[in-house]
Amino acid sequence: MLFNSLPYDVIICGGGHAGCEAALAAARMGANTLLLTGNIDTVAAMSCNPAIGGQAKGQMVREIDALGGEMGINTDLTAIQFRLLNESKGLAVQSPRAQSDKKAYQFRMKHTLELQPNLQLFQATVTGLTFAKDRVTGVQTNLDLEFAAHTVVVTTGTFLRGLMHIGTNKNEGGRMGDFSAKTLSASFEQAGIELQRLKTGTPPRLLGRSLDFSKMTEQRGDEAPTCFAFHETRQDEHLFHVEQTGEDRLGWQPGTNQVSCWMTYTTEETAQIVRDNLAKSAMYSGEIQGTGPRYCPSIEDKFVRFADKPRHLLFLEPEGRSTNEYYINGLSTSLPFDVQMAMVRSVPGLEQAQLLRPAYAVEYDFAPPTQLFPSLESKKVENLFFAGQINGTSGYEEAAAQGLIAGVNAVHKARGEPPLVIGRAEGYIGVLIDDLVTKGTKEPYRMFTSRAEHRLLFNHGSAENRMLPHAREHGLVSPARLARMEAKVATVDHWIEWFESKRPGGGQGTFGDRIRRASQGDGEWPELPTDFQNLPTESRQEVLYRVSYKGYLEREQRQIAKLANIEKVQIPVGLDYLQIKGLRHESAQKLAETQPFTLGQASRISGVNPSDISILLIFIEAQRRRKPPA
Incomplete structure (x- = not known):
């Protein structure tokens, strides 16, 4: 039975991090949008680590925010710890990271979706696609309801023929306690879309009151949080409620009531337990055929590939303020449950640990992304877009970035307009998508700073400056915020010109020359004008970054100019x-x-x-x- 008399502009299949950004982007552009998910209660669920950001990933979240996405602000207002990575190494390589309250993040995002005009959220599992010739026309669901659409965005995560492994035990599902999408893969293959298998995993979850934190090292958050969202270009009253409805959304002031994480290490006993039971691991017994993430290895891989290391660092990370559950970052495994228990209890501070959830590996279908255009539209089926882990990526941030771009381009396709394509020289999102559609991936793709040849231009504070032309051209932010972004960019440019042209008293060279010498330890920092010091922190930092690194940034721009011709x-x-x-x-x-x-x-x-x-x-x-x- 066809549910809708008129087709939706965009249908999103899947309510994970990619699906949420795709749905919000499409709806905010004025498109009539439907988000279908198999379980509304797990929209935006953090299936693995309850954290956002990190090296390159943090910069990418700031780019998402600059393009009107939701991940940054949702993280800021539900975070329980903030840390700026590489703080001592200078602005060029600093990356924000935040520990989130897992449920608060999920509930706030769901509420945001529910309140978004032009967006309908509906619980149903997509079982297949409908086609007319080589064009997608809608979706079929497990409720015997069909939905018609001009464009469809698939964001199914790890749920396509998802199979979970704990030793020799197998259960169908893309996440523990959730379902497996078993029929949609056949629909893709019928359309000529190639599918392969990948694997990812997650560690056990522990009961906090059973842990001995006195044997661990405390890791506190930064007193002054580095946020992901650009708050200076937002109005404060828009952060916690929606004016049209007056409904308050969950959240708190960023940086308040932060909690600690804890560090401990594996032992020789841990290593011996793993080595003695390698044959029982789903990864090493041949039970799993999919390729796992090389850059986030299981504990089995760590002890096999890095046999010379006597121990491995583990982080105990709280899952939220209103739960006693802890995540063990660094202890991903697919070993049987009894072996997991012995392994966990061999770690200092975890001798009496109670496991709330076992670790497991999950194997799932993905569609090699070389089958996509840079817009993330399928080359095989017109009007069909893919985003997130179905494209072979790992990580919430990579998924959200793709979801936003796919959502925007699904709207453009429905309207017959040219797509949004971010270049490699513009940001990590551009690098991510270009890598995927050009090179493809044989293992879960994770973003690193080393993947970006122009990474010096991608400091996290410059994301609004870099993404402003796209936000303006594609209508991705409100007129009020766009005006603030443009004013901010103009202010930054003004002060850079001022520093490079004005000379301080009693010294040679411009303010810019003095700042660069001081940055290199060859002189004293000049006294800066009061008007400059009164600027918002982010604008101040961006000016100082671009002045301090002027020579390096100009060299990058010259290299980009040389390559610009073939890119065009x-x-x-x-x-x-x-x-x-x-x-x-x-x-x-x-x-x-x-x-x-x-x-x-x-x-x-x-x-x-x-x-x-x-x-x-x-x-x-x-x-x-x-x-x-x-």
């Missing part, structure tokens, strides 16, 4: 690479498989070399010259 050269859709004379057969095959959007994207495909790019450029230009004028 678009490749015609449907180009037959195998017919291009001089192009190596291997390169032609890889180009045909990936179908790059621009020459710059083509240059980043593994196995495509500079000579191939030259041949391709000559061919494209020759085609353009032959094309008759319109």
Whole structure:
């Protein structure tokens, strides 16, 4: 039975971090949007670590916020600990991170979705897609209801044929206590979309009152929190309630009543328990076929791959203010429950630990993302978009970033408008999506600063400056906030020019020269104008960053300018690479498989070399010259 008489502009399938951002972005652009999820009570659930941010990830969350996304503000107002990573190493590499109240984060996001105009939230499991030729037209559900739509965004996380492993024990589900989407994969394969298997895992959860914190090292939060959202461009009254309804949303002032995390280490006994039971691990017994995350290894992997290390660091992280449950960061495993118990109790401070939930590994389907355009639309099925772990990524932040971009572009597709594509030189979101659609991934993809060749430009405080053109062009923030963002950028530019042109008394060089010498330890910091010191903290820091790193940032911009030409050269859709004379057969095959959007994207495909790019450029230009004028 068709539920809706008129098609929705956008349907989102899945209520995780990608689905929430996709739904909110689409609805805030004025699109008639439907979010379908198998369980409304687990919308925005933190299935693994109850934390947001970290190196590169924190910068990405700030970019999400600058593009009108919700993850940053939702984290700020439900966080129970804030830490700025690499604080002693300078602004270029600092990354915000926050420990969240797991349930508060989830409940606030659900409330935000419920209150969002143009958005309907509905509980139903998507069991299949409906098609007309090579175009998606809607979805089928387990309730025998069908929903029609102009575009569909799939954000199914780890639920596609999800299978959980604890030793030899197996249970269907994408998350403990939840379901497995068993039929949707067949719908994708029917449409010609390739699927493969990946694996991820999660550690046990412990009862806090059973732990001996006197044997651990306390890790406190920063007294002055570094937030993810740009509060200076928001109105305070918009943070805790929605004016149209007057309903208060859950949350508290960022940085208040912070809680501590705790550090301890595995022991030689822990290592021996793991080694003696490797054959019982689902990962090592052959039970799991999917590839696991190399950068977030299980405890089994740690003791096998890093056998020379006598111990491994563990973090005990509280799951919230209103629960006594703790997450053991660093102890992911798929060993049987009795082995987990012995392993946990071999750790200092955990000798009497009570397990509330066992650790487990989950294996699931994903669609290799080289099957997508940079807009995150499928190359195989028109109007179908993919975002989040279905694209092979790991992490809430990577999922949310993709969800926002997919949601925006689903609206543009429904309206016949050009897509939002963020370049590699603009931010970590651009690097993330370009890596996925160009190179693909054979293991769960995690963002690192090292993946971005222009990372010096991506300091977390500059996200609004960098994303402002996109926010303006695509209508992603309110007019009031946009005006504040533009005023902030103008203020930052003004003070940079002022520092580079004005000279302080009693010294040589400009204020900028003095600041750079002081930053390098070769001089004293000049006395800065009172008007500058009265600016909001984020604006002040951004000015000082750009002045201090002026030479490095200018070098990055020169490199970007050199590469700009090939990034602008678009490749015609449907180009037959195998017919291009001089192009190596291997390169032609890889180009045909990936179908790059621009020459710059083509240059980043593994196995495509500079000579191939030259041949391709000559061919494209020759085609353009032959094309008759319109």
